[in-house]
Amino acid sequence: MQKEIRLFSPATVANVACGFDVLGFCLDTIGDEMVIRTTEAKGIKITKIEGYDLPYEAEKNVAGVSALAMYNALEPDCGFEIEIYKNIKPGSGIGSSSASAAGSVYGMNLLLGSPLDFTALTNFAMKGEALASQCEHADNLAPAIFGGFTLVKSAKPLKILELPTPDDLYATLIHPQIEIKTSESRALLPKEIPLDHAITQWANVGSLVHALHTSDYALIKEALHDVVIEPHRKQLIPHFDAVKTAVLEAGALGCAISGSGPSIFALSKGESTAKAVENAMRNVYANTAIDFETYVSKINTEGIKKIN
Numbered sequence: 001m002q003k004e005i006r007l008f009s010p011a012t013v014a015n016v017a018c019g020f021d022v023l024g025f026c027l028d029t030i031g032d033e034m035v036i037r038t039t040e041a042k043g044i045k046i047t048k049i050e051g052y053d054l055p056y057e058a059e060k061n062v063a064g065v066s067a068l069a070m071y072n073a074l075e076p077d078c079g080f081e082i083e084i085y086k087n088i089k090p091g092s093g094i095g096s097s098s099a100s101a102a103g104s105v106y107g108m109n110l111l112l113g114s115p116l117d118f119t120a121l122t123n124f125a126m127k128g129e130a131l132a133s134q135c136e137h138a139d140n141l142a143p144a145i146f147g148g149f150t151l152v153k154s155a156k157p158l159k160i161l162e163l164p165t166p167d168d169l170y171a172t173l174i175h176p177q178i179e180i181k182t183s184e185s186r187a188l189l190p191k192e193i194p195l196d197h198a199i200t201q202w203a204n205v206g207s208l209v210h211a212l213h214t215s216d217y218a219l220i221k222e223a224l225h226d227v228v229i230e231p232h233r234k235q236l237i238p239h240f241d242a243v244k245t246a247v248l249e250a251g252a253l254g255c256a257i258s259g260s261g262p263s264i265f266a267l268s269k270g271e272s273t274a275k276a277v278e279n280a281m282r283n284v285y286a287n288t289a290i291d292f293e294t295y296v297s298k299i300n301t302e303g304i305k306k307i308n
């Protein structure tokens with residue numbers, strides 16, 4: 001008998017300022033929907049994509065690549081159809097590719113009776129993510145699958161640490177409607193970094209992890225800095241410095257590039273500050289020719305979930 005499942009697959013913020021390729025958190029209000037269905041015919045088929053123009057061939061769509069990796073490993077006695085209802089614009093910096101790569105394997109696993117744990121699912125989803133970014137990184141996938149804040153302790157072998165989410169922490173995002181491909185934004189980065197920058201960065205990562213554990217908002221504020229990646233990428237994002245100045249004046253704890261951009265995120269204590277930060281972001285872009293969307297979101301501690 002055919003079985004199907006409908007999922008909400010959330011947007012995510014990777015890097016979280018200081019944690020390039022290791023830190024990420026999951027958003028609440030922004031995400032794709034996906035339907036995964038078992039079929040008698042073997043194999044993986046993408047049967048519907050709405051919202052954005054993306055390839056239907058499983059091998060060219062991140063959802064299909066991760067699904068095929070899991071399918072070939074498990075060899076189940078059914079096939080799967082995938083429908084993607086895309087709300088997250090590809091090349092957004094809020095984990096568009098990751099939502100699809102994670103959603104397909106998460107849904108297949110549920111339909112198969114959950115034989116795999118979240119780490120195994122993330123491993124298969126990384127094969128899909130690699131199609132988009134030319135690199136197997138899990139800093140969007142881990143928060144999408146586990147929820148909350150996550151730290152990728154190592155990619156090979158994959159080890160993910162779940163971090164606590166302070167109750168009153170809110171994210172605000174602005175998404176300028178330009179596309180920056182992760183693969184291109186990664187190509188800009190230096191292969192080596194000065195030791196003093198490395199020292200600052202790993203002190204900030206350690207401090208941020210400690211601050212999340214202790215709900216220390218003042219320490220979150222001190223730790224949300226990126227001296228390694230932001231100086232190289234910020235020129236891809238129009239008005240980045242003006243947004244950052246405006247949101248810090250509006251009371252944000254910190255502000256940085258979301259993933260590989262162009263989205264910019266800020267973290268704030270309390271919803272009213274997060275909304276004031278949204279206004280500050282909007283005011284910077286309102287006087288430009290660039291279209292944009294803004295969002296205020298609680299940190300989503302649940303991750304991908306079944307809906308209906």
Ligand SMILES: Nc1ncnc2c1ncn2[C@@H]1O[C@H](COP(=O)(O)OP(=O)(O)OP(=O)(O)O)[C@@H](O)[C@H]1O
Pocket residue numbers: 014054055060061062063084089090091092093094095096097098100101131132133140180181182183258259260261
């Ligand atoms: N199902 C899919 N969803 C989104 N992008 C896809 C999908 N399948 C293939 N792609 C390709 O992946 C690329 C977008 O992924 P990319 O990692 O560059 O953006 P992103 O996921 O929004 O960014 P980030 O990882 O920084 O948050 C585009 O070239 C797009 O065509």
Ligand SMILES: N[C@@H](CCO)C(=O)O
Pocket residue numbers: 014015020021022133137139140182185186259260
């Ligand atoms: N850590 C990745 C996230 C984007 O997918 C990067 O910044 O390139």
